[in-house]
Amino acid sequence: MADRVRISFSPNDREVRVPAGVSVFDAASWHGIAIDSTCGGHGTCRKCRVRIDGPVEVSTSDPRAFSSEELADGWRLACLARAEADLAVEVPPLVTRPKAAMVGVGRQVILRPAVQKRCVTLTEPSLADQQSDLERLLAALDDLEPTVDLLAVRNLPKALRDSGVDPDFTVTAVVVDDRLVDVEPGDTSGVRYGIAFDLGTTTVVATLLDLSTGTPAAVRSMLNRQQPFGADVITRISATMLDPSALDRLTALAHETLATLVREVCDEAGVDPLRVYEVALAGNATMTQLALGIDPEPLGVAPFVMSTRTLPRVLAADLGVPVHPGAPAYTFPALGAYVGGDIVAGMLASGMDRDKRLRLFVDVGTNCEIVLGDGQRLLATAAPAGPAFEGAAIRCGMRAAEGAVEVVKIDQASADHPVRLQVIGDVEPRGLCGSGLVDAVAELVAIGLLDSSGRLLAFDAAQEKFPRLADRLCEVAGERVFVLHWDGGEPAVYLSQRDVRELQFAKAAIATGWQLLVEELGVRESDIQQVLLAGSFGSYLSPANAVRIGLVPNISVLRIVSAGNVAGEGAKMALLSMRERAGARALLEEVRYVELSDRPDFNDRFIEQLAFPA
Template sequence: MFKVTFKFESGEDIIVFAASGENLLEVARKTNVAIDAPCSGNAACGKCRVKLMGGQLESPKTRHISDEEYADGWRLACVSKVIADVEVLVPDIASAYKSRMKAADLSSDEELRIFEEVKNRMEESGIALKNSLEVVQVEMDVPSLDDTMPDVERLERAVAAATGTSKVRVPYSVLRTLPDKLREADFRVQCVVRRTPKDVFVYDVYSMDANVRAGGLVVDIGTTTVSALIINMLNGEILAKATAGNGQIRFGADVINRIIESRKEGGQKKLQDAVIKETINPLIHTMCEFCGLEPEQIYRMCVAANTTMNHLFAGINADPLRMEPYIPAFFKSNAFFANDLDIDINPDAHIIIAPNTGSYVGGDITAGTLVSQIWNRPEFSIFIDLGTNGEIVFGNSDFLMSCACSAGPAFEGGDISCGMRATDGAIEACTIDPESMEPSFSIIGEKGQKAVGICGSGIIDVISELFRCNMISPKGKFIREGTRIRHDKYGMGSYVLAFKEDADSVKDVEITEVDIDNFIRAKGAIFSAILTMLSSLDFDISMVDDVYVAGGIGSGINMKNAVGIGMFPDIPLDKFHYIGNSSLAGAYAMLLSGEAERKVYELAQNMTYMELSTTPGYMDEFVAACFIPHTDTSLFPSVTQVNL
């Protein structure tokens, strides 16, 4: 066994032991050391860079590391083997995906606005903001020698009388503390209950003078990022909000790599623990501390996630999802409770899962469709969710059709050499001077924050600006020279946004021709999916009234630039609407409103799923869309007027 010391720029050290010949990335994974590996250790992305500080590694040089960098100690963790005691530096860029957990400042109107809008839209749609949780007050006779009724039966009868229900259920979690609570409160108590047509379930018992807040947990499990809310189920008030990187990402940036990892020995449990124990439970405790709520006071949870994430969250084999005929274990289920999945809330809390509609269109899309309101309008609209994959819903109040395209993780920084998710240090917006070719950009984080990498919205801006300034061709190749444009020994060009001395990074923050090519394929997948879906219905782009764009790829997408690179259809810009994290907003509505929950199930049931991989003509559309803006420039008249 050899000692492996992972060193961090913060000064922290993590020391572990590894067997001779053990892969360094696997050692990091086992010990929860955050090293970005979007390709899941296939040496394809070059993001798992570490610096050899002492000792020895068996590590060949790869195309991702120059001769100078290799001589300076830089290695890829995924191709390195432990052959002696070793010390390696894990730079911030390698762990940027697992940024610190962020709790929102709820004093900001901006943080709360979207959820107020959701409530308003639900009420305007005739959906009542009422759920089955409530607080009932009951008074019982104090036991005596003449009245020896057991405590639990005494409570059940009192709750039944107060609610007009014949059947009351009291779980063990309540029963074990019931004698003390009843006597401390002199048998006058408040009960948090769930009322259904069949029975009443008692979650908790409080004294009459207690300020009861019945908590609910909303979680959007994204492939890259997990976002969560704690709300007051009685009035919809947002009590806390937080986000964190999905702990599963160290097993790969995309769902296919994670499914493959889950089929290895112990892999299914590792993937489930990564999202629950390493991500969701810490989020819960952070938010509870923020709002002064005990985790046991959270009585219901709603999860919105894609189909694969739902399976991995539940600890269910997801392998059939990636193989024809692509059959999931479930589309919808009411079988999950917090105690079953070791989630740190009330053990009897019911977990609502936003329903999936296809192997690659999940509950995040059905929940997002609810808040987009495209189902409630006669006009034809498109709802697009840009995350690690691209999902699209088209329709109106009469019909809905959905599909998912294999856009890859580029929208959240995957497949991009300096790409990262939208967190501190990410360039999220950019302009370029057409004469000097100098960039101006904004960076996520506090004032003075230096660039670490670039997130999805920033990538869209940079590529659009490079094309607008005639710095790249429609194929994404550099056609101008300058101080920020350079070529490596293989002739591959790149554009430097921030030189390393001006960045918070171990190397220049740049975008390469390979990055541009990867992003062109991602945007091409989105646009070709839109065209394929429309043409299958004998529609064309002119018939689209509105486009609703969701996703956490930045503070917002510059729609003009997204059209400029051929990602979105060339329609008037006032028809585009950025609606943020619609998955989280939809799950919030489902948790708060029983009618909204039922509406999402109805939308999922009535939504037609199109499997693009088996749709004739899709690949031809995709190939045609892999240019800027498109091989058919007539589809983008506003772009060609500027650039041609």
């Protein structure tokens, strides 16, 4: 765990704890304390003036903003003041309101994108002034010291001379983080975009963001084109182990998926892809490595080792993304082979490191990632849930697409409609998706047609207790099933005994995971104040039924919240705010990963969790 320091803010009378080394500006914004700024914390507007009581070094920009007497009295620019020890900070009243965007789970993000644009009008060269074009431009950008990309130098002479812009020698410098990536003719400072990707195993989502306002311009999603290689990360890793050419093919398919989404969102918003200057990508460790052409085999075999937790500088072109050729790609760091960048992005978006409530974060999928924390202590683990929640390994299972049963209600007192189904697309039922599976099992457990061990009642017992439902108990291919939908008198969509077992295995793995984290943190299940269900599956899962089958802690359903696509939200936050990226990096040190596979008690605990709560 990283050392934290205390910062007391006045006149707010707020004391916060943050990782050592965080800027005072970031510490304030993380906790909703507004400090004046128009540049978003880049150190250029010199408005984030605060007086600090405590050891803080004088930055190179501070003498330009303060007199020597003010510096001696503790005045500093908050965005450049690093909190290495406990501090007391006096914040003057706001003169201007910082621009902000609402992103994530109720998070307000102060706009401070890595992409900056500066429009300057340069003096024209002459025989008496033969300063180079680049020197002339950099002199005009006196508050920045960027590294210069070759592409910017290539474009600079023409941008200055042949643009037809009035006045002459008016250009816009495009700076991303600390690099000058391009020089554009005229004033294009109002046009800057980025794309946030949620690179899922099944579905990929792209959001085109206007970086000047923080608002989304277009959103599109599609199935990951790697699907033919398997529905989960293990089968895709296995494909690369069995066929040396599979890695190149999987990488190409990831690039095709991302490139297609770029074209779609840019077309929808009427934005030139060359005006997209940065992308951010949140994905699990396997998806990220495959997209970058990194061999994933070590991720799939013990001891499950990543190539790196934090990737070196990556360009959008390395992901096959057709945007500005100099655009970098921000990739989230990963905690482990099975708690990857998508979960770090999700923790960032849901404020797991900042909320002082005891909260449980659960991203339900084939590999279920679980985080438990109280804002100061954070534990994470991954549980092998299997593919049941995504409809795989289920007799009538399917993805959440048209024709999938997503909600099941059973009312044994109803003579006409004892089983009511809600089907995606309001069409004839074709199969059962994950939320429908959970509903069906939970409803049958609730009325007693499934006992706590997960066994369907015998026909005679069902006939006696549930006469309106008993005829739905029959055999299909020698296996006992409960029929949800008939087609011409034949079972069309049903729940089999084996399906129930698959769900039991999945929920037992997840329940064992979070219970072990509860014990590791030294708290009780009843102490948990909120459960966040992340991902697309979490959006459809009934909280009451999740409690009923023992998937999540037995707390009030009002405390169980669908967090939605928090991985995608985290990617958006990374594009909109450099300080949020610092928060993502800090999570690498703040979160302790708990490995389940080597725990001697895991199997016994897993078996204990197979039964449904009585």
